Amino acid sequence: MPTPDPAALAFLQNRRSRPAKTLCPPVPEAEALRPLLTAAARTPDHGKLEPWRFVVINRAAMERLANVVETRGAALGLPAEDIAKGRSQFDQGHLAVAVIEVQKPSPKIPPLEQTYSAGAVCLALLNAALAAGWGANWLTGWPSHDRGFMEEGLSLASHERIAGIIHIGTETTAPPERPRPDIDRITTWL
Numbered sequence: 001m002p003t004p005d006p007a008a009l010a011f012l013q014n015r016r017s018r019p020a021k022t023l024c025p026p027v028p029e030a031e032a033l034r035p036l037l038t039a040a041a042r043t044p045d046h047g048k049l050e051p052w053r054f055v056v057i058n059r060a061a062m063e064r065l066a067n068v069v070e071t072r073g074a075a076l077g078l079p080a081e082d083i084a085k086g087r088s089q090f091d092q093g094h095l096a097v098a099v100i101e102v103q104k105p106s107p108k109i110p111p112l113e114q115t116y117s118a119g120a121v122c123l124a125l126l127n128a129a130l131a132a133g134w135g136a137n138w139l140t141g142w143p144s145h146d147r148g149f150m151e152e153g154l155s156l157a158s159h160e161r162i163a164g165i166i167h168i169g170t171e172t173t174a175p176p177e178r179p180r181p182d183i184d185r186i187t188t189w190l
């Protein structure tokens with residue numbers, strides 16, 4: 001018979017994000033963040049390629065990134081409201097970890113599998129932060145897909161991109177539960 005871990009299962013069955021805009025200080029210091037990164041890096045990775053890395057964004061870096069978003073939005077000719085929305089997570093954020101997908105050349109592991117692994121790292125980091133009692137939220141937005149922002153803001157190389165920006169902080173208000181998928185509708189048993 002399997003040995004259950006009821007606490008872990010209950011956590012996974014009930015976990016939910018906390019909207020980034022509701023997070024406030026205190027945020028985890030380096031010492032508290034390290035075990036969360038360690039948990040996140042313990043993620044399935046076909047071929048042991050480690051196709052990901054982390055960039056920790058503190059408050060000062062947030063301010064700089066908000067300005068990069070502004071510059072990039074203007075260069076792209078985006079409407080003011082899109083620019084404001086794109087920079088809002090950096091205007092409001094206190095701590096975040098950008099999970100960077102790092103594509104590794106491999107004759108065996110397709111790029112898509114490396115992308116999946118990077119996405120799994122995002123969820124693992126989100127869950128580790130929630131399990132540690134922090135509020136956390138996985139965000140992207142147009143700057144996360146803009147090559148100029150990636151290079152100017154985070155100094156990413158051409159084989160790297162942003163998988164997710166995980167905001168971590170202290171939750172202020174608990175959001176209402178959102179509807180969850182109907183398991184019978186999305187599951188086929190063969």
Ligand SMILES: Cc1cc2nc3c(=O)[nH]c(=O)nc-3n(C[C@H](O)[C@H](O)[C@H](O)COP(=O)(O)O)c2cc1C
Binds near residue numbers: 016019139140164178
């Ligand atoms: C790849 C990805 C990118 C996301 N980007 C955003 C975003 O930019 N803005 C936003 O409001 N929500 C975004 N979300 C949704 C939030 O993370 C949302 O809090 C989450 O879906 C709630 O799920 P949960 O309650 O199961 O934790 C994104 C989700 C994913 C998976």
